[in-house]
Amino acid sequence: MAIEDPIVTGLDSGWAHINAAQLSESQTLEADVVIVGSGAGGGVAAEILTQAGLSVIIVEGGPLKSSSNFNMEERRAYPDLYQQAAGMKTADKAIGIFQGRAVGGSTTVNWTTSIRTPEPALEYWSQSKSVEGLSRAELDPWFEKMEQRLNISKWAYEPNRNNQALKQGCEQLGWQHTVIKRNVKGCWNTGYCGMGCPVNAKQSMLVTTIPAALEAGATLVSQAKVMKLEHHNDKVFAVKAQAVDDNMKPLAIEVMFKAKHYILAAGAIHTPTIMLRSKLPDPHEIIGKRTFLHPTLLSGAVFSDPINGHSGAPQSIYSDEFVWQNGADGELGYKLEVPPIHPILIASKTIGYGKSHAELMEKFNQLQVTIALVRDGYHENSQGGQVKLTENGFALDYPLTDAFWRAARRAFASMAELQFAAGAQQVLPISEGMPYLSSWNEAKKAINEMELAPLKTVVASAHVMGGCPFGEDPKVSMVNSFGESHYFENLSVMDGSIFPTSLGANPQLSIYGITARNATRLAEKLTA
């Protein structure tokens, strides 16, 4: 069946797109606003600023790929659409990080879960991080606006069997659970959101705000990796980018961008990296610090009936039973969700080799997986990680602290209890040394005694936040509550790097809503 590819159609109609890898000589491009990054922040900002009549250039390091490239195979999606072919890790290799790297950023590959910023997070930012004007009441109109724009609504169909197990477990145990709101329109319920939506149902930036901006005259430059901002006194005067080939290897072509205003929206790793490379003033040594990951634990469960976790909307139920249980800055809480189950994803995020691995993979279709996303950045023993420059790029140091491991042990127990309550025959906490467990009683004892440690326990992340926090106090923030630099009059930051802590919720809608607010204010200022 042929599906129309709106990007191909748009390009044919004359959208301004430059693939920097195909340039034969270095160039300089100018606009009112240059936006670095095309994900949740950059996409929303691009649409709002072009609608306000400003000329906009969107600069993206990754490639422009669209539905005709999305063939539902991990071997194509990971190298095309993810940072480091989905193999990115923290410096000690204890946490694997999934982050998008293509036009649309992580929105091109996320699992569509859309949650408004939790109130305890906003209250904590207001009370402890000098963030102003971002109460839920003040933000709700912006969330409503973006929910309408991206067709975000409660998933109206049966959850797939993987999510159903989460729901059943919660029902059995009387735990809080919620039907997830998803940014989809005409979803086919196939389960391949993480490899780029093959039917353009997911309302990612790739098929919504970026096409709208291009339609209104914006220019998109892809495969242009921004290296640094040129600045003098309190003004940025250029952005320098290097063309990269399809494997992100640098080419000898440089593209320079000049604008009245610059927006960094390169995500919580690359925004700080660009700032560090540019040697921006940072008297309180904030840039790149307090990077948060929602470090995530996995628990497998074998059911007697088919789970087929590869099929159907990947996330449709979550449980917040344990997220805020001990208050914002008490013992770390965790959110319970499920991931989609695909061959490479499951083979690489489990442990062992040879016979034990083969036995696990033979249960591929009976395997239910629950994940616990740990809410980092509030407790005094949870200060996150740090992005640092290396000779060839960056490294993210993220120490997994005692407070994290205490939460991990509780999370493994909650997941096992839930999975048995949902009818699992066996539960397998994904950590070295753990056997298949056959009952909740057995699991409770084994998890209480299990060894938890970096590299022994599988820890993953799909949410990178922080590193360039917002707030009114320059001692703890780089930008103000509107994302405007404390040091440069023509620089803003609009992405997940502005969060002063993790969110305790999947981040896309927080970035959409807050960016909509901040980009609207910027548009007003620039057109005044």
Added chain:
Amino acid sequence: MERRTFITTALAGTACIALGVNYCSSDYIAVNKGLDDKHRLLFSVLVPVFLDGALPDVATLKRDAINRTLDAIEHTISILPQDSQAELEQLLGMLEGRLGLLILTGSVTPLMMRNQSELIDMLQSWRTSYLDMMVTAYQGLRELVMASYYSSPEHWSRLHYAKPSFLEDRP
């Protein structure tokens, strides 16, 4: 040919063992790089151990699956970022050199001359090592082999999995 290259390798001084991994990592003394610059020989030894029980039982199918996996590994390595590629090359170089083998496995016997149970013992000792370097070596190789193997739709039959077929225009 490759086996002979392994066997006739010149002995390097043992002094640098004490200096640790980094000093020794750049030497590439055992395998003639011109003959095997993609580490296929090394992985042809490791892949059947990592994937024992997951590979097809029929010999010809098994051989084809291993070859496809070796191709995929080569491709995966080629798209790694510079830092990861350098780290991996360092590890693979060590596993192809006597000195590196001695450091990582406690023996200079080339991997392709070790039997299945010796190779399992080696992986197991890395996996359970108290040295993070050994554990990351094990995990790095494991992830590379697993991701490369399961990248091929031909290898999904034991999973009873296939991608949806409604988009036949996108092979």
